[in-house]
Amino acid sequence: MGVASMPTAFVASYGNGKPTIAVLGEYDALPGLSQVAEPIKKPLKEGAPGHGCGHNLLGTAGIGGVLAVKQAIDAGKVKGTIKYYGCPAEEIFNAKGYMISPGGVFEDIDISITWHPGWTNEIAVQSNNAMNSVFFKFYGKTAHAAADPHKGRSALDAVELMNVGANFMREHMIPDARLHYVITKGGLAPNIVPAEAEVHYFVRSPERHQVDELYNRLKKVAEGAVLMTETRLEIDFISGLYNPIRNKVINNVIYENMRNLGPPKFNKDEQAFAQELKKTVPPIDETEMKKIVPPDKWERAMKNLQEPLFPVISRPLGEGKVEASSTDVGDVSWYTPLGEFGTVCHVVGSPGHSWQNVATSVMGIGHKGMIKAAQIISLTALEFMNNPELVVKARTEFEKTFKEKKYKSPFIEGQKPPFHRFKNIEFE
Numbered sequence: 001m002g003v004a005s006m007p008t009a010f011v012a013s014y015g016n017g018k019p020t021i022a023v024l025g026e027y028d029a030l031p032g033l034s035q036v037a038e039p040i041k042k043p044l045k046e047g048a049p050g051h052g053c054g055h056n057l058l059g060t061a062g063i064g065g066v067l068a069v070k071q072a073i074d075a076g077k078v079k080g081t082i083k084y085y086g087c088p089a090e091e092i093f094n095a096k097g098y099m100i101s102p103g104g105v106f107e108d109i110d111i112s113i114t115w116h117p118g119w120t121n122e123i124a125v126q127s128n129n130a131m132n133s134v135f136f137k138f139y140g141k142t143a144h145a146a147a148d149p150h151k152g153r154s155a156l157d158a159v160e161l162m163n164v165g166a167n168f169m170r171e172h173m174i175p176d177a178r179l180h181y182v183i184t185k186g187g188l189a190p191n192i193v194p195a196e197a198e199v200h201y202f203v204r205s206p207e208r209h210q211v212d213e214l215y216n217r218l219k220k221v222a223e224g225a226v227l228m229t230e231t232r233l234e235i236d237f238i239s240g241l242y243n244p245i246r247n248k249v250i251n252n253v254i255y256e257n258m259r260n261l262g263p264p265k266f267n268k269d270e271q272a273f274a275q276e277l278k279k280t281v282p283p284i285d286e287t288e289m290k291k292i293v294p295p296d297k298w299e300r301a302m303k304n305l306q307e308p309l310f311p312v313i314s315r316p317l318g319e320g321k322v323e324a325s326s327t328d329v330g331d332v333s334w335y336t337p338l339g340e341f342g343t344v345c346h347v348v349g350s351p352g353h354s355w356q357n358v359a360t361s362v363m364g365i366g367h368k369g370m371i372k373a374a375q376i377i378s379l380t381a382l383e384f385m386n387n388p389e390l391v392v393k394a395r396t397e398f399e400k401t402f403k404e405k406k407y408k409s410p411f412i413e414g415q416k417p418p419f420h421r422f423k424n425i426e427f428e
């Protein structure tokens, strides 16, 4: 418990010797998404968090997979070490990056396996955006907003001007980049010129260097707001993430196991529930789907996507494409070869981070996807334990990818990534 100075991060280990296989788990929820297992929006507790990304399933399936491997080790059927990584705060923070460095808890890992709840059954061949998460804090001077506003300098003005500048910058970003913010502090009352204001930004792009470039431009926008408002700026860097690197050797083993096991099977009640819930979900965006589904697979794909619960194991689609979301799983893939997949835990087309995802994450639909994921994880780990040459193959591909893409991993180079601000983190 408490690895990498994070009280809710942990590592569990079983077995001896090589190979050493890591299974990654996440368990954090999202604010304001509390929801009961009903096909209408209805919080379990108003304003409370909910599992809009299904991480209750994500963390638990990993434990299931690891326990099955433990049984096989105890029965003398396989040799090696299985490790479960309890990785907190994936949504807002980069716990995995800190667990690698300076935490050092991934050091002896040969390969790692993870998964994510989704609305298809598939291996993860697409990458995700690299990202920075940063607070911009502005400081001005208070004054009576009516009686003597000339004596004040508004930190909120600075936040607003920064956002205006950032929104004009959008036109001149690469199309795949993403920029979004929330104002986390905006003053206390309209009649007090706000002395403190704060805005939280996410900056995302397919490649790490693109995030760095865009972030440097965003800092200039913030400095421009300081000049205009005569305020002071503090930048509070939370974390940076890498884009995930895919490993075909591990993913192919996962894919074969998924095909052998078959998709999760849902009963009549679950199908009826999903049918009802799907009415609240926007229709499939065909333009987006056409980017990843080849023309000869289109008709069949659309037929499966009309179902409330995706009924088959999808062929790997979208290799070389980048999903706009981000994950700290990326950092692990810059340190060890990583395999990843998804199983059906949500209705087809369900938006990410939604109450619909929570509804199916806390009932049979999500639970079946979770059990299937646990089986896939355990079979994949067992196969790598039984075939050490597969581990060598996965690592060879890992090194080849770095060479081909001219990537330099700060973790492997033995340096702390320059964007990590570990020393500044304060825990309760």
Ligand SMILES: [Zn+2]
Binding pocket: 053, 054, 055, 116
């Ligand atoms: Zn997630």
